[in-house]
Amino acid sequence: MQSSSSLDPAAGREQMQEQIDVERALAEIRAGRPVSLRGADPVLALSVEALGDDLDRNMAAALTALAGTGARLVLPAPRLRRLGLADRHEAGAVALPTIDPARIEALALRLDGRIDAPVAPASPGDEAALALMALAQVLPAVLVVPGEAAPPGTLTIGAAAVAAYPGRKAASLRPVSRAPVPLASAPDSEFVVFRGGEGLRDQVAVVIGRPDLSQPVAVRLHSACLTGDLFGSLKCDCGDQLRGTAGWMAQHGGGIVLYLDQEGRGNGLANKIRAYDLQARGLDTYEADEALGFGLDQRRFDFAAAMLKALGVTAVRLLSNNPEKAASLEAAGLVVVETQRALGRITPENIRYLTAKRDRAGHALDLDAFACLDM
Numbered sequence: 001m002q003s004s005s006s007l008d009p010a011a012g013r014e015q016m017q018e019q020i021d022v023e024r025a026l027a028e029i030r031a032g033r034p035v036s037l038r039g040a041d042p043v044l045a046l047s048v049e050a051l052g053d054d055l056d057r058n059m060a061a062a063l064t065a066l067a068g069t070g071a072r073l074v075l076p077a078p079r080l081r082r083l084g085l086a087d088r089h090e091a092g093a094v095a096l097p098t099i100d101p102a103r104i105e106a107l108a109l110r111l112d113g114r115i116d117a118p119v120a121p122a123s124p125g126d127e128a129a130l131a132l133m134a135l136a137q138v139l140p141a142v143l144v145v146p147g148e149a150a151p152p153g154t155l156t157i158g159a160a161a162v163a164a165y166p167g168r169k170a171a172s173l174r175p176v177s178r179a180p181v182p183l184a185s186a187p188d189s190e191f192v193v194f195r196g197g198e199g200l201r202d203q204v205a206v207v208i209g210r211p212d213l214s215q216p217v218a219v220r221l222h223s224a225c226l227t228g229d230l231f232g233s234l235k236c237d238c239g240d241q242l243r244g245t246a247g248w249m250a251q252h253g254g255g256i257v258l259y260l261d262q263e264g265r266g267n268g269l270a271n272k273i274r275a276y277d278l279q280a281r282g283l284d285t286y287e288a289d290e291a292l293g294f295g296l297d298q299r300r301f302d303f304a305a306a307m308l309k310a311l312g313v314t315a316v317r318l319l320s321n322n323p324e325k326a327a328s329l330e331a332a333g334l335v336v337v338e339t340q341r342a343l344g345r346i347t348p349e350n351i352r353y354l355t356a357k358r359d360r361a362g363h364a365l366d367l368d369a370f371a372c373l374d375m
Contacts, residue, residue, distance in 0.1 A: 018161035044063070044145040045144055071099055109274075128163065173195070226263060
């Protein structure tokens, strides 16, 4: 990705403005307000979460007036499969003759929802609107009104800027602060905070000990898990992996833990808790995400590789059970000389979760000894 410093001044200013526009759009979407996406297929996009309260029904009426009978609900392929289109592999749009929040909720969120109308292919504007929802970490379902009409004061951004945003954020990654932070299992540790990478969120590199950067460095890419890391949830093994990895590095020549703000495999905290509710009703972790409209994993690790390079790392010994992390680092130009498992507790509460990760996503987990547990 070409950085703004390598562009001519006018192009650099334009690129910077596009980044600012997308960041403002993310705030608008999360606040429940529509955003206008300009391009060959201009649309007005609104997160379906904005239609959840009675107070927002005035917005539904205003959008109905703008749309006439042209509004549509755009849904990703996993959600369409959940609604009954078993062979669907692409996003699609369902016509909304009227903007009915109850119908939209059934199609976008309810576990017993079923498709009730023909599904048209998603247009380029629809795809850009879905991409904006993903960046904002709201539910992956979007109310779309075609055309350039929009309520007064609506923010307008380019659809192409949405597509370019993640790569540009990774390219602009930079450290903004650092300080020693002694940990219980790794007293000689330093926290380095990076800005950029994933939306508006900061990322942290925890440098443990004094790793020799001329040799492969022990590295863990750890996606933030509020429930497991902070509260000790029994539903996952994340907190154990985090603390166990830090302690292991302290005793084996040091290393680097990248603490990445990618809650719920990149789906965001609210969607993770929605998935937990579905898991409580019998779905496994991936089935729950798919019911909400997500694929197996929404995370990207190109910015993680950029963080490591900024710290002087060129080769790693990766502590992870996830083969995708090694592949992502290698694709970004780092050398992965070895992959070592990152172990956590196996409990009756997380055995089904771990089994799903092994069977559905190829994680390196040996669970045979626990086959007697209730799954």
